[in-house]
Amino acid sequence: MADKIMRVEHVSKRFDGLLAVDDVSLDFASGSITALIGPNGAGKTTLFAIVSGFLRPNGGRVLYRGGDITGQPSHRLARMGIARTFQIVQPFADLSVHENIAIGAHLSRPARAAALAAAAEVAGLVGLGDLLERRAASLTVSGGKRLELARALAITPTLLLLDEVLAGLNPSEIRDMLPVIRAIRDRGVTIVMIEHVMQAVMSLADTVHVLAEGRLIAEGPPLSIAGNSRVIEAYLGRGAAGRLAAVGGGNG
Amino acid sequence: MTARLLLPLLLVVVALALVPAVVTSNVALNFMVTVLLIALVGQGWNVLGGYGGQYSFGHSAFFGTGAYVTAILQVRYGVNAWLGFALGIATGALVGAAIGAVSFRSGLRGSYFALVTLAFAEVLRILASVTPITGAGVGTLIKLDLRPEALQFQSRVPFYWIILALVAISLIVARVIEASRFGAWLVAVRENESAARALGVNATLMKVSAMTISAAITAAAGCFYAQYFLFVDSGIAFGPWISVEALLAPIIGGIGTVFGPLLGALVVKMLGELAKLVAGDAPGLDLVIYGCVLILVVAFAPRGVGGVFHEFYNFVSRAWTPAPTPMRRRDG
Numbered sequence: 001m002a003d004k005i006m007r008v009e010h011v012s013k014r015f016d017g018l019l020a021v022d023d024v025s026l027d028f029a030s031g032s033i034t035a036l037i038g039p040n041g042a043g044k045t046t047l048f049a050i051v052s053g054f055l056r057p058n059g060g061r062v063l064y065r066g067g068d069i070t071g072q073p074s075h076r077l078a079r080m081g082i083a084r085t086f087q088i089v090q091p092f093a094d095l096s097v098h099e100n101i102a103i104g105a106h107l108s109r110p111a112r113a114a115a116l117a118a119a120a121e122v123a124g125l126v127g128l129g130d131l132l133e134r135r136a137a138s139l140t141v142s143g144g145k146r147l148e149l150a151r152a153l154a155i156t157p158t159l160l161l162l163d164e165v166l167a168g169l170n171p172s173e174i175r176d177m178l179p180v181i182r183a184i185r186d187r188g189v190t191i192v193m194i195e196h197v198m199q200a201v202m203s204l205a206d207t208v209h210v211l212a213e214g215r216l217i218a219e220g221p222p223l224s225i226a227g228n229s230r231v232i233e234a235y236l237g238r239g240a241a242g243r244l245a246a247v248g249g250g251n252g
Numbered sequence: 253m254t255a256r257l258l259l260p261l262l263l264v265v266v267a268l269a270l271v272p273a274v275v276t277s278n279v280a281l282n283f284m285v286t287v288l289l290i291a292l293v294g295q296g297w298n299v300l301g302g303y304g305g306q307y308s309f310g311h312s313a314f315f316g317t318g319a320y321v322t323a324i325l326q327v328r329y330g331v332n333a334w335l336g337f338a339l340g341i342a343t344g345a346l347v348g349a350a351i352g353a354v355s356f357r358s359g360l361r362g363s364y365f366a367l368v369t370l371a372f373a374e375v376l377r378i379l380a381s382v383t384p385i386t387g388a389g390v391g392t393l394i395k396l397d398l399r400p401e402a403l404q405f406q407s408r409v410p411f412y413w414i415i416l417a418l419v420a421i422s423l424i425v426a427r428v429i430e431a432s433r434f435g436a437w438l439v440a441v442r443e444n445e446s447a448a449r450a451l452g453v454n455a456t457l458m459k460v461s462a463m464t465i466s467a468a469i470t471a472a473a474g475c476f477y478a479q480y481f482l483f484v485d486s487g488i489a490f491g492p493w494i495s496v497e498a499l500l501a502p503i504i505g506g507i508g509t510v511f512g513p514l515l516g517a518l519v520v521k522m523l524g525e526l527a528k529l530v531a532g533d534a535p536g537l538d539l540v541i542y543g544c545v546l547i548l549v550v551a552f553a554p555r556g557v558g559g560v561f562h563e564f565y566n567f568v569s570r571a572w573t574p575a576p577t578p579m580r581r582r583d584g
């Protein structure tokens with residue numbers, strides 16, 4: 001496998017009594033799409049917040065392109081090429097779609113005109129080209145998710161962290177988004193996506209990491225994960241893998 | 253910065269420059285000077301509050317700093333008035349940067365930030381009312397010296413030019429901020445700080461910078477005040493009255509817009525005069541009226557008087573246009 005763009009080493013995060021992320025170690029290969037899955041409350045978003053500088057871990061460290069970035073502020077990490085989207089969309093509500101995207105584009109383009117031009121281009125890429133003048137607050141769920149993606153893309157990231165950008169979309173909207181995400185990867189951006197939509201995970205991801213109750217319980221290519229009994233139990237409860245196998249056996 | 257963006261600004265300034273040619277009464281000119289003074293204070297507040305979304309209740313801290321530095325440097329250290337004026341602005345900017353750094357680095361937001369700015373202003377007011385260098389309870393009187401070198405004039409007209417020039421500069425500053433990356437990032441921080449940070453915006457730096465510019469503009473108004481009235485005391489310099497007018501003008505005129513503070517200052521001061529006409533000098537009546545207007549604006553015209561004009565203009569121009577045209581057409 002190619003070299004690792006990011007390495008998470010023994011990272012833990014505690015909220016009061018709750019250990020949201022528990023001694024997690026994993027890494028992301030350059031140029032790949034990695035999926036991070038797991039049941040609700042598994043600690044996926046918390047892990048994103050740590051590697052993007054929004055939360056400081058209680059233990060462990062995060063390496064990015066070989067350097068230790070643990071505890072660095074989020075804006076500095078963004079300038080180093082780490083972009084994230086938010087699970088609960090965070091638009092600049094009162095600004096236009098165009099302006100929303102331009103904020104990110106400004107990172108490498110000080111001039112207004114250049115940032116706006118780049119923003120229009122990115123908008124086209126994610127299918128927002130016709131909605132440039134719309135107020136961000138007035139977008140649909142799918143529009144809001146596209147805007148999250150567009151803004152993150154506008155900073156021309158090296159590593160793109162997508163937190164459930166497909167959640168709340170209908171099947172046809174999901175079908176539209178899959179090639180968009182693949183195209184971003186094809187342009188050389190490393191992607192890590194938290195995703196509950198298994199169809200997307202199966203068709204996009206090179207590697208899947210499974211978190212449950214803060215711990216990493218499985219990792220590997222998508223197909224190996226789908227049949228992993230620990231993963232099935234994490235989602236469906238203890239003994240579920242056995243019961244499923246029994247049901248499957250009875251019917252077959 | 254294109255000429256198209258500066259043209260409306262130029263027109264407004266030219267129109268205001270014609271005022272002394274038309275208005276000759278001292279009372280009217282005095283009124284216009286007061287309007288422009290509040291427009292300047294309001295523009296200062298607007299840079300931080302309007303574009304940056306950080307509502308300060310203590311802009312008198314900067315106004316008072318400007319006023320006292322101008323006065324004290326002249327009276328106690330014999331510094332030239334023009335130089336004192338410039339140093340007053342610079343000191344105001346420094347005080348803004350310091351208060352901004354302390355507040356924003358410790359993560360103060362919303363009403364906490366508002367209360368802390370109010371506290372800073374009150375501390376300065378109390379200090380100024382007891383320290384000998386400010387003249388304590390008596391205040392500081394600038395010696396009458398009616399020479400342009402001393403920044404004092406026989407007539408009110410030169411003062412009018414000076415305050416108009418300061419307002420013009422503040423309008424240009426606001427316009428330049430609007431048309432720059434700094435302004436875009438500042439507005440982004442106002443709209444959603446987390447999202448801005450995720451996109452590489454150093455939110456704290458944006459807010460501290462905005463507060464520094466904001467304080468410099470407001471301090472300039474304080475310097476002018478000292479020079480115009482030749483008297484400063486702690487209540488005038490650091491009292492809540494100026495903090496209130498600083499936020500009233502932009503909120504009533506149109507928050508986060510270039511002309512909002514000017515428009516709002518005009519409305520506020522006209523209402524104040526009207527109140528005096530109706531009820532004489534009943535103490536606190538102007539504040540009651542301001543409060544009512546503020547409630548009306550916040551409830552019915554959140555984009556201020558300017559926003560109402562704007563909507564009216566859109567309404568009229570739509571009524572004149574035969575068919576509605578889409579805002580923007582893109583091919584393909």
Ligand SMILES: Nc1ncnc2c1ncn2[C@@H]1O[C@H](COP(=O)(O)OP(=O)(O)OP(=O)(O)O)[C@@H](O)[C@H]1O
Nearest residue numbers: 015018020038039040041042043044045046047087
């Ligand atoms: N700021 C916080 N303060 C306290 N507890 C938190 C905080 N953020 C998350 N948690 C808790 O930490 C745990 C992990 O949350 P996290 O949002 O990381 O889960 P997730 O895997 O992203 O779940 P989902 O699939 O529902 O998005 C949850 O129990 C959550 O309630």
Ligand SMILES: [Mg+2]
Nearest residue numbers: 044045046087
């Ligand atoms: Mg989550």
